[in-house]
Each structure stands twice: as C-alpha cells, then as structure tokens.
Amino acid sequence: MTIDSVQDGGPLNDDMASVRPGTVIANHTGRLILTPEDPNASPDGAALIAALARAELIGEQLEGWSDRLGAGPSGAAYRVGAAFLSLVSFTGCAVKIATAPDPRAPFCHLRFPPLAPHPQLYAGRNTRPPRCRDCRGRLEDWRERAARWASQPELYVTCPSCGATRLPWQWDWKEQGGFGRRAILVEEVFPGEAMPTDALLDLLRAASGTGWRHFYVRDSLL
Ligand SMILES: [Zn+2]
Structure with missing residues (x-):
C-alpha cells in the first residue's frame, strides 16, 4: 500500500x-x-x-x-x-x-x-536460516526441510557444521520466524x-x- x-x-x-x-x-x-x-x-x-x-x-x-x-x-x-x-x-x-x-x-x-495439532512454523520472506545454538552455524536448507516438519514435527535436525541435533524450534530463529500451536x-x-x-x-x-x-x-x- x-x-x-x-x-x-x-x-x-x-x-x-x-x-x-x-x-x-x-x-x-x-x-x-x-x-x-x-x-x-x-x-x-x-x-x-x-x-x-x-x-x-x-x-x-x-x-x-x-x-x-x-x-x-x-x-x-x-x-x-x-x-x-x-x-x-x-x-x-x-x-x-x-x-x-x-x-x-x-x-x-x-x-x-x-x-494447530503440533508446533507450526510461521515463516516468511524476512525469515533467515536459523542458527545452531552451539556453534552458530546456519541451517541453510530450512525451507526444503520445513515441508517435512509439517507432518513430522519431532524430526531432530542435525547441525551441518557441528553435528549437534535439536528439534526445529530449538534452533535460533531470532525474531524472524518461530513455532507454536497457539x-x-x-x-x-x-x-x-x-x-x-x-x-x-x-x-x-x-x-x-x-x-x-x-x-x-x-x-x-x-
Ligand atoms: Zn552447530
């Protein structure tokens, strides 16, 4: 507008x-x-x-x-x-x-x-790859992964940089995206x-x- x-x-x-x-x-x-x-x-x-x-x-x-x-x-x-x-x-x-x-x-x-039945990702044009909370590495391919998260939200994601694993919402999305049921x-x-x-x-x-x-x-x- x-x-x-x-x-x-x-x-x-x-x-x-x-x-x-x-x-x-x-x-x-x-x-x-x-x-x-x-x-x-x-x-x-x-x-x-x-x-x-x-x-x-x-x-x-x-x-x-x-x-x-x-x-x-x-x-x-x-x-x-x-x-x-x-x-x-x-x-x-x-x-x-x-x-x-x-x-x-x-x-x-x-x-x-x-x-939502499980934590839903809210993301948009402003969303940047989330960072690993251990090594600060970025999850560059998060958009490709996000479709699977919708049906398999408990999918642990391995950090490409340091190998740490965490659930999608445990990455650092800053204020550019996030998960919630409500x-x-x-x-x-x-x-x-x-x-x-x-x-x-x-x-x-x-x-x-x-x-x-x-x-x-x-x-x-x-
Ligand atoms: Zn890492």
Whole structure:
C-alpha cells in the first residue's frame, strides 16, 4: 500500500488511533506474531480471546472480510480494541494506525488461528536460516526441510557444521520466524515496527498460564 491511501482523509480518518499527531508510518504488509515460549503449549483459545477482549486489546469480531483477510492462516479476526496502542508499542516518533476495516488497504487487526495439532512454523520472506545454538552455524536448507516438519514435527535436525541435533524450534530463529500451536497474529505490521509491551506479556501469561514470545513474519511463505 502507499502511505497516501491512509493520509488522504476520507472515512479512514475517523477510525485512526493516533499516538501523536504527525507523520504516518504504519502500515505495511507483515505481522507481529505472539506464541507461547513453549511451542507445544496449547492454551485455551476462547479463554484467551475473552481475556484480551476484557483488557480491550481486541474489539469487535470482524466478519465478512474473508477476501481481505484470506492471505494468511485462517481464524477469527478482531478489530483492535481501545487499549491496543497501550498494549502494543509502535516504534517511530509518531505513528498513526489505520484500524478501520478496508477492503483495499492494510489495516491493523488481530487474528487467532485455530489450535494447530503440533508446533507450526510461521515463516516468511524476512525469515533467515536459523542458527545452531552451539556453534552458530546456519541451517541453510530450512525451507526444503520445513515441508517435512509439517507432518513430522519431532524430526531432530542435525547441525551441518557441528553435528549437534535439536528439534526445529530449538534452533535460533531470532525474531524472524518461530513455532507454536497457539498463535496470535497482529496484522498488518512491518517487522520490527511494533512490540508487545510488558503489560501485554503479563496479560497473556495470566490468561494462559504460560510465558509468551514474539517475532515477525512478512509475506508468509508456508
Ligand atoms: Zn552447530
């Protein structure tokens, strides 16, 4: 999208949540993904959604947006809530976020994919080969391996550099990809543009009984 499509007035402006008046920075194609630190954790989705609605991270459910929302994993979609900008921290000196549903342009919203049967890899154009936690060697052929991980998630991967073996999610993916059975997708966020606040991570822990981490995926490839 172009920045102009947000700046040019029109109906979007009524729904813009503004941190500070100034230049428009958001939005871009991409997403901030939150998953439990333990990728096998499977916290209850309804309880999570209820807690996030009470905290006003999310607002009303978006329905009838399947065309616009269909680019990524399926799942319930929600508008951002009144407390979204106090729970998700956007970088940059001034940010305006398009939050009104728009079939033609990116807008910020949240998605809750169904619980995956085993840890699912979220990766995209920004994902780089993960590093061995022993020798820092890279797993260059991770994309070829990823298809097998979908059906055989417990497949240990041997480091081509040092021979150490570990499960796919035990490699160091940095903030460029990750695994989880339960995930929350904050659309549409450019990698690094937004971060969960400590308050949001505390809220997620309280609602799920487990710690959470975050990473970014741009133009999902899997
Ligand atoms: Zn290694």
